[in-house]
Amino acid sequence: DSVFLPLAALGGTPLLSFAVVLCGFGLFEAVRRFRIRRATNELPRLAAAATAAAVLVPVAAALASLPLVDDSAEDGTATVAAIQGNVPRLGLDFNSQRRAVLDNHAKRTEQLARDVKAGKVPQPDFVLWPENSSDLDPYRNADARIVIDDAAKAIGVPTVVGAVVEPDTGDLRNTLIQWDPDKGPVATYDKRHIQPFGEYMPMRSFVRIFSSDVDRVQRDFGPGKKVGVFDLAGTDVGLVTCYEAAFDDAVRDTVEHGAQLIAVPSNNATFGRSEMTYQQLAMSRVRAVEHSRAVVVPVTSGVSAVIRPDGTIVQKTRMFTPDALVDEVPLRSSLTPATRMGPLPEGVLSLLAVVGIGWVATRAVRARRTR
Template identity: 80%
Template sequence: VWVIAEGARARVPFGGFPWGKIAFGQADGVFLPLAAVGGTPLLGFAVALCGFGLYETYRRVRVRRATRAVPRAPLAVAALSVLVPVGGALAALPLVDDTAEDGTATVAAVQGNVPRLGLDFNSQRRAVLDNHVARTRELAADVKAGRVPRPDFVLWPENSSDIDPYANADAADVIDGAVRAIGVPTVIGAVVAPETGKLRNTLIEWDPERGPVATYDKRHVQPFGEYIPMRSLVRVFNSDVDRVSRDFGAGTKVGVFDLAGTKVGLATCYEAAFDWAVRDTVTEGAQLISVPSNNATFGRTEMTYQQLAMSRVRAVEHSRSVVVPVTSGVSAVILPDGEIVAETRMFTPDVLVEKVPLRSSLTPATRMGTLPEALLVALGAAGLGWSVVRTVRARRTRAE
C-alpha cells in the first residue's frame, strides 16, 4: 500500500512529485543494494516493510509479556518482515559493482557559484556565466601547468548560462573561448529563448572546434517553478506566479551525448527524482550519468543534500558513475556503488577532476523498469481486497 501511494504521488498531479520517496533516504542505508534489484519501489518497500515489521514484532512481544499467550504465527510473520528485506539486501550486494567494464574517463565538473542565494540569483545572469567561464579557464591553466590531469570532457551545471548563446553573440563568444581553452567537449546548461513559443532548459554539447553540436531539452519541467499550471487561478492566491513570466516547454528526446567516445546520459536537476527520466538514458546506452543542477534557489537548505542522495541511489540502481555539476554546490562525483569520491562546499567556486569507471551492463532494475513496482502494486491491491472481504464476512457472521 505504501508503494501504491508513492507511485501515485510520483505521477499526479502535474506529472507527479516523487522527491520525498522513502528510498532516497537510503543512500547510506543497509537496504541500498536493493535499488539494483527493483529500483526505488523495491527499496522503499523494503524500508516500509521492515519498519512496520519492527513495530509489529515489538507489539507482539509486549502483548505476550502481558498475557503470556500470543499466537506464534503472527509473531513469526512480523519477525520475517524484518529479516527478509535485510537478507534480500545482503543477497543483492554482488550487484553493487564499480568495476570499469568499458575503461575509465576523466571528467571535470565546474561549479562557478552565483552572486547571491535564493530565487533572485538569475538577476545577475552574466555574472553566473562569467563565473563558469573563469573556472574553466583556470582549469585549462592548471592542466597546462600539469597541476591536474587533462579531462576527457567538462560538465557545467544547469543554468550556467541563462543568456541564450544562440541569440547572444557575446555569450557564445565567451563560452567558445573557455571551451577552446580547455580543448575538450563541454556540456553547457543554458536557457534557450526562441522568438516564439516556450523557453527551453537546454544542455548544449559544445565542441572546441565546431561549437554547439548537440542539445538536450529538459523533458520534465518543474510545475510552479519553470511553468505555472492554471496560472489565472493560482494568481488569485499568490501574485509571485508572475515572476515566471514565460513558461518553459518540455523536450521529447532522451539525452545521451557522445563526449570524446563516452556516452553520457543527461537528467537535468528535478528529473533525477523520476525513475523513468534516469533509466531512459541508461537503456539508450549511457555509460555514465550526469545530473547538472541549479541549487542556488535552494539556499542553504537540506534540499541540496536530498538531491545528492537521489543521485547516489541512482548510481547503485543503474550501476553507473554519476557526476553532479551544480551552480552553487554541492557538486559531486559518485561511483557506481554510491560512494562520493569528490565533492565541493556550498557557495564556493570549485572544479572537480576525477577518473571514473565506465559501465555498460544493465542491472535487473534497469532491465525490468516498472515491473517491480507493478508487482508490488498488485500485491498491495490484493491485500486490500482480501482485507475488505475478510471484514465484510466477519460483520455478516456477527450479524447472524
Template identity: 75%
Template sequence: MSATITPVDVAATSGKEERRVQRLLPGLVRPGAAALAGVLLYLSFPPRPLWWLAVPAFALLGWTLYGRRLRAGFGLGLVAGLAFLLPLLVWTGEEVGPVPWLALVAAESLFVAATGLGIAAVSRLPAWPVFAAAVWILGEAARARFPFGGFPWGKVAFGQADGVFLSLAAAGGTPLLGFAVVLCGFGLYEALRLVLAHRAARTTATTARRGPVAVAALAVLAPVAGALAAQPLVSVAAEDGTATVAAIQGNVPRLGLDFNAQRRAVLDNHADRTKQLADDVAAGKVAQPDFVLWPENSSDLDPYRNPDARTAIDSAVRRIGVPTVVGAVLTPDTGPLRNTLVQWDPRRGPVATYDKRHVQPFGEYIPMRSFVRIFNKDVDRVRRDFGPGEKVGVFDLAGTRVGMATCYEAAFDWAVRDTVTHGARLISVPSNNATFGFSEMTYQQLAMDRVRAVEHSRTVVVPVTSGVSAIILPDGGIVRQSRMFTPDALVAEVPLRSSLTPATRMGTLPEAALAAVAVGGLGWVAFGAVRRSAHRRKAAANQ
C-alpha cells in the same frame, strides 16, 4: 453582594478539570505518536546520517494505525504526513514565502493520509506488514505521478543513501528499496506486539517464542538478508575502461530568485572557472579531463541568439580543449522557453542538444496561473513558461556515452532509467540550487543521485551552479564534493559501465508488483466487508 468561593467549590472545579484532561489524554496519544513517527522519518533524511531512524518511524506508525477505523487511519496518516513533509520541504518557501510551501505540503500530505487509511484497512489481515508496506509504496507511486506529473520528493528510498538496504536499489529500484525499509518497521512493531500479547496471555515459553520470531524473521530479517544477497550487484569495476571527467561549479553572484538578473555574471563565473581548470591542467596540477560538464542554468543567455554569450562559452571550451556540456536557456521567437543542455565541441561549437523533459510545475511553468496569482504574486516572476522536450538525452563525449537528467528529473525513476537503456555509460545530473540558498534541498537531491548511481550501476556526475557538486561512483560513494557557494572544479577518473542491473532491466515491474499486492490486500478487505454486510442483511431478513 459578592459571591464567596469555598474550598469545596475549588475542589469540585479542579476535579472536573482533572477528569476532562484524563479523558482528553488518551485521544492525543495516537496523534502524538503519528506526529513523532513523521518527525523521525524526516530526521532519517540527509544531511543527517540517521537513515536507520526510518525503521523505528514505521514501527511507531504501525502501532498508531494498527486496528484503527478507516477515518482514524486517514486522520492519523495526515498528521504523520504533515509532521514529515513540513520540515522536509521547508526549502520550497525559501524565497517565495510560506504560502507555496504550505500548499505543497498540504497537497502531498493528503496522499500520506490516504495511505494511512489503506494501512489501517489491511492491518487486520494475516501477514499485514507485507500488505501495509506495499500500500505505502502504492501511495508513493501515486504521489510521484499526480498532479502535474507528480512530486516524488520524500520517497523513503531517497533517505537511504548511507543505509544497509541501499543495494536493493540495484535489485528492484527505489520501490523495492523503500518497501524493504517500511516492511522492517512494520515487522518490528508486529514482533513486539506479539511478544507483549503472548506475555499478557501467559502462554508457554515455547509458544511465546515461535510467533514473534517467525514474524521478525519474515519482516525484519528477510529485507536485511535480501540487501546482503544484492551486494554483488553493486560494483565499481570498470567494464568499458575509464574516463576523466570534470564538473564545473562557477557559483552565483548572490542568493535567491534574483540571481538570474545577473545572467552574464553567472556565465562568466563558469567560463572563468573552466579557464582556470585549463591553466591547472597545463601546470600539471590536475589531469586533463576527457570532457567537462557545466550545471543547469550556467548560461541563461541564449548562446544561439546572443553573440557575447556564444563567444564566452566558445572561448572557455577552446581553452580546455575537450567537449563540454553547457546548461542554457533557449528563447525561441515563439512558443515556450527551453531548459537545454548543449554539447559544445571545442572546434565546431554546439553540436547537439537535450531539452529537459520534465519541467517543474510552479517553478519553470505555472499551471492555472490566474488562480495561483490570487495566493502568491511571485508566479509572475515566471513570465514565460518553459516547455518540455521529447527526446532522451545521451551525448557522445569523446567516445563516452553520457546520459543527461536535468536537476528535478533525478527524482523520477523513468527520467534516469531512460538514459541508461539508451546506452549511457555514465550519468550527469546538471543542477541549479541557488534559489534555495543554504537549505537542506541540495543534500536531499545529492542523496537521490547516490541512490540512482547504485540503482543503475553508473558513475553519476552532479555539476551544480552553487553546490553541492559531486562525483559519485556506481556504489554510491562520493569521490569528489564541493562546498556550497564556492567556485570549484572537480576532476576524477571514473569507471564506465555498460551492464544493466535487474532494476534497470525491469523498469516499473517491481513497483507494479508491489502495487498489485497492495490492491490485492485492499480488495481482500473490501470483499470481506461486503460479505459481512450481506451476512448481516440475510440474518436480519431471517429473523
C-alpha cells in the same frame, strides 16, 4: 547509507522504498507483539512468523543483492571535470545576475585550464557545466556565445553547457548544449520533466490569488521529447537535468540508450542552504547503484559531486564556493535487473497492495456479518 541500498540494483527505487517501509512496520509490529505478550502471555505463531519475516526478508534480500553492486571499469575509464562557478547571491533573485553566473563558470573553467597546463590536475576528457550556467541564450546573445566559446577553447575538450534557449515562438527550453572547442554547439538535450511552479505555472490565475510570485515565471518552459545521450570524446554520457533525477524513467532511458555514465547538471541556488541539495545528492547516489553507473553532479552553487557506481561519493564541493572537480571515473555498459525490468517491480508491488487491501476488506466484511 543503509543495508537496503543494494535492493536499488535489483528492483529500483520502488523495491528499495518498499523494503524500508516493510521493515519499519515489522519492527513496529515486533514491539507491539512484545507488549501484548507481556500483558496476556500469548503470542500466536502465525503473527510471530509474519512479524519476523517483515523484518528479516528485506534485510536478507538486500544482502543477497550485494553482488549486483559493482564499480569495476567494464569499458575503461574517462577523466571528467565538473565545474561549480557559484552564483552572486542565493534565492529566487539569482536569475537577475545571469551574466555574472555565466562569467563565473567560464572563469572557473579557464582556471582549470591553467591548472592542467601547470600539471596540478590531469587533463579532462570532457567538462560538465551545471543547469542554468548560461541563462543567456548563446544562440541569440553573441557575447554569451563568445564567453562559452573562449572557455571551451581554453580547456580544449567537449563541454556541456546548461542554457535557457528562447525560440522565436513557443515555450522556453531548459537545454544542455554539447559545445565543441572547434565547432561550437553540436548537439542539444531539452529537459523532459519540467518543474511545475518553477519552470511552468499551472493554474496561473488561480494560484495568483495566494501569491503574486507566480508572475516571476513570465514565460513557461516546454518539455523536450528526446532522450539525452551525448558522445563526449568517445564516452556516451546520459543527461538527467536536476529535477529529472526524481523520475525513474528519465534516468533509466539514458542507460537503455547506451549511457556509460550519468551526468546530473543541476541548479539548486533557488533553495539557498536548505537540505534540498543534499536530498538531491542522495537521489543521485541511489541512481548510481540502481543502474550501476558512475554519476557526476555539477551544480551552480553546490553540492557538486562525483559518485561511484556503488553509491560512494569520492569528491564533493562545499556550497556557494567556486570549485572544479576532476576525477577518473569507471565506464560501464552492463544492465542491472532494475534497468532491465523497468517499471515491472512497481507494478507487481502495486498489485500486491491491491490484493492485500482486498483481502483485508473481505475479512472485515465477513467478520462484521458473523457478529
